Amino acid sequence: MIQALNNTLFRRLGDGVFVTMIASILAFLYLPVIVLIVFSFNDSSSLTLPLSGFTWKWYQSVFANEDLLRALRNSFYVASLATVLTLVIGVPAAFALDRLNFPGKTLFRRLVLLPLVLPGIITGISMLNLFKLMGFSLSLETVIIGHATALLSVVVTQVFARLQRLSRSYEEAAADLGARPWETFFLVILPNIRSAMIGSALLSFTLSFDEIPVTFFLTGRDNTLPMYIWSTMRRGLTPEINAVGTLIIAASLVLIVLSVSLLKADDER
């Protein structure tokens, strides 16, 4: 009896500890984000409690701020093109790794992965040197090349891993049933690696979108959004920044839900 009571007591206590632990992990992860969202609607330019009232004015001022909007457009431009570039180079590279046997293949694989673990500042400086050497003038395009270099490995590793799991007999079956190589690629291989491509593209886009170190070294006169935010921060944290942050979070959520549902639809097959 007492034993049983003890057991339930301990279990209750255990559950309590467990719940508290999970709550604190979630708080650790998301409290800053919640603070940011709350203050973006706070009717006061100082970021202090107590909250003084609800307002849309920070959002209005974001959409009236030409510099910020230009930076946002630049970021979209850079992230989109960098993503396309990583896909265009990364997917064939993943195929080469999976299909071809060539001397130095292992070295090639390691070297492709390297830029991901290399600190952005190193990538930035070295590419800056290279561009200067080649006489390139710095612009958003040089930023795109820099981002694509660093993010290539994301696409290569994801697509390569998927190709490894894709049984070669699918391709043989397609060829056996009369599909020419290009038909096999578009009708059988591509649908099966699509989710890996979309997933790595979304990740590349996000990473490129908030990248600072490489951008810092490689951009000319144009600013991307993180660079703009970082430069205005020197004048202090404004609720306007919070509004931008909230918008980015909302957009990311949409992207995440989209990609998860796409991947899930893929897995169900």
Next chain:
Amino acid sequence: MKPIIEIDHVSRIFGGRIVAVDDVRLDIAEGEFITLLGPSGCGKTTLLRMLAGFELPDRGAIRLDGQDVTHLPPYRRDVNMVFQDYALFPHLTIARNVAFGLERLRLERADITRKVDETLQLVGLADKADRMPHQLSGGQRQRVALARAIIRRPRVLLLDEPLSALDANLREAMQVELKHLHRKLGLTFVMVTHDQTEALVMSDRIVVMHNGRVAQAGTPSELYDRPASTYVANFVGTSNLLKGVVSDVSKSAITVDHAGFKFECPPLRSVAPGQHVIVGIRPEKLQITGLVNGVAPPANALDCEVEERHFHGNSIRLRCRLSSGEPLLCDQQLGTTGALKAAPAKGERIRLAADADSLALFTEDDRA
């Protein structure tokens, strides 16, 4: 009749060293159900893949309908394959999987739909057309793979261990179904398997392969009753193999001595007295003629002691030992009630005899 497939001295060597297929010559007749049988690594799968076009021969030529297809890519060959892992496209429905081959031929949509319906009906999966492959059971997937491969009515259907992924009961049912399908469609079937029972049940002709070569080709009964080598005798069914020395050769029989026992084999081979040979006896061909008595055994009879009895349901297998120390297997059918009781007990000394016609004689060269 001209063969539909001619395999003309074909070799396939991997990495310049490993000879997977070694100078194979084989003609396959139209409408035949032929099985390539052998253990893993005997080259049967490589040979099949060369027929499909997934592997290219290093030497020799393959002709389909008299036309050289040796270096033709798979998508230009009028053959289709059922893959061991079925290889159903995971992103397409069953109907789209089956339609894949026809869509490549640019047929009319309505035509394709009609043929897909027909073919799914043929394999009994008409109600599963809109499912995805992962929603089907192993046996159902097997049928889809079959439907997908036969819908183009290829000149030859290739089957790579088609039943190996199924459980025993289903496998037996599918053996019969495949056989029916073969008769119904009138296509040429080339199957690869390592399962001798499957080969014996399904094939018109079996090609036993060993180390990349054809060990023997023939009808199932030829292979079983007249194996060309001890290898075939052991791979197709079970055989007792007893070493002996030829003591006499006459027009009517070859006499072989084995540790005091005498065999009189049919004179189907040219051997000389004094030559070392091997006598093969199928376990079910041995009859119990009585208990061991003082009298010396007549020709083709063996005295032995029962060491173990294994009950197989419809038969009993006696594991015996000859006085020479050699083991000997003997199968007794249990066709009548009381047959099990009448079977010799462990430790009993019995006399077994076989018909001269059921004995196989191998020379040492046959051991391959």
